[in-house]
Amino acid sequence: MASYRIPFNRPTFLGAETGYIADSLAAAHISGDGKFTKKCHEFLEQRLGVSKAFLTTSCTHALEMAALLLDIQPGDEVIVPAFTFVSSINAFVLRGATPVFADIRPDTLNLDERKLPGLISDRTRAIVLVHYAGVACEMDVIMSLAGQHGITVVEDSAHALFARYKGRNLSTFGQFATLSFHETKNFTCGEGGALLINDSSLIERGEIIREKGTNRGRFFRGQVDKYTWVDLGSSYLPSDMLAAYLWAQFEGSADIQARRREIWERYDHQLADWASENGVQLPTVPAYCDQSYHMYYLVLPSFSARTALIQHLKDCGILSVFHYLPLNVSDMGRRFGGKAGDCPVAESVADRLLRLPFYYALKPSEQDEVLSAIAAFESWD
Ligand SMILES: *Cc1c(COP(=O)(O)O)cnc(C)c1O
Secondary structure (H helix, E strand, O other), X not given: OXXXXXXXXXXXXXXXXXXXXXXXXXXXXXXXXXXXXXXXXXXXXXXXXXXXXXXXXXXXXXXXXXXXXXXXXXXOEEEEEOOOOOHHHHHHHOOOOEEEEEOEOOOOOOEOXXXXXXXXXXXXXXXXXXXXXXXXXXXXXXXXXXXXXXOEEEEEOOOOOOOEEOOEEOOOOOOXXXXXXXXXXXXXXXXXXXXXXXXXXXXXXXXXXXXXXXXXXXXXXXXXXXXXXXXXXXXXXXXXXXXXXXXXXXXXXXXXXXHHHHHHHHHHHHHHHHHHHHOOEOOOOOOOEEOOOOOOEEEOOOHHHHHHHHHHHHHOOEOXXXXXXXXXXXXXXXXXXXXXXXXXXXXXXXXXXXXXXXXXXXXXXXXXXXXXXXXXXXXXX
């Protein structure tokens, strides 16, 4: 495997994580829902203003919980942007849903709300939207369409913790929202996630689904004298050691976000002229969106230019990556009738998008190296 002087990602590590993990070991509570899990729940509930936060073992599992809570049945349709990670829709397909792929906006690369009226049918149960790179989708339009048709909105906020739309926190619009604490995300515990619930009538069932379909939560609170199997469920609780790691990052969240903001803004300022001279699209952040500084990407003029830039950066010891084969042209997507040409913007962007190294510990000197390597790139075709 090639080794890179400047990797694409390094998991965020502040230092306090180690002490908190030691605390959780000393407290002899390393299964789920210990002291650190509770702190993380309270933090998310207070900071975001959601009714309930449940830490989960991943964002994928939080999405699976949302699909169970919605009682998704075979034949239900779920609309999802074609340009996202598979978990956004796989969680619903696991319950029997038929995916309906929406194209994305050419500016923010978010689900294109103008496509929704043509995709909604009387079988549509949910819209799963993704705030790509932590920049909000057009929530006014989406929420009003969803309301008119009685469709549930699930926000896949894996990129978008602390981002806002017109001053309101993302993850508070949909019935549910999901977060990821995978090591590539702004805040991490290695593997982890959260389900955020905005409809308080669903909290109790959420607790049951997360506890293997049992009413163990009520038992621990002394509300029933034994616990038993009461519903579908699975094991979605992370160890309190992981919550201890995450807690250190929540405590340091202002520092993490401030540093990410510096890195993002530096890329954006320094690349502006280069991008306009060479027909490269930089991220669009509408004035009414406060973004989360999750990633910095370029959209190159062609697939061949992207391939050449990746190689050039690699020759300079820098790892840059691309992502998201559009879902409509994936093997699974094709089984549901997806085909090339259905989502032209997603298909075109997927061929041309490049993500630059972006992590909390990226040193200014390393970022300089990335910027000079880009400035020295010449093979546009
Ligand atoms: C990372 C990511 C996920 C999956 O997160 P896990 O915690 O790894 O399950 C889902 N959706 C989006 C948009 C992501 O970026």
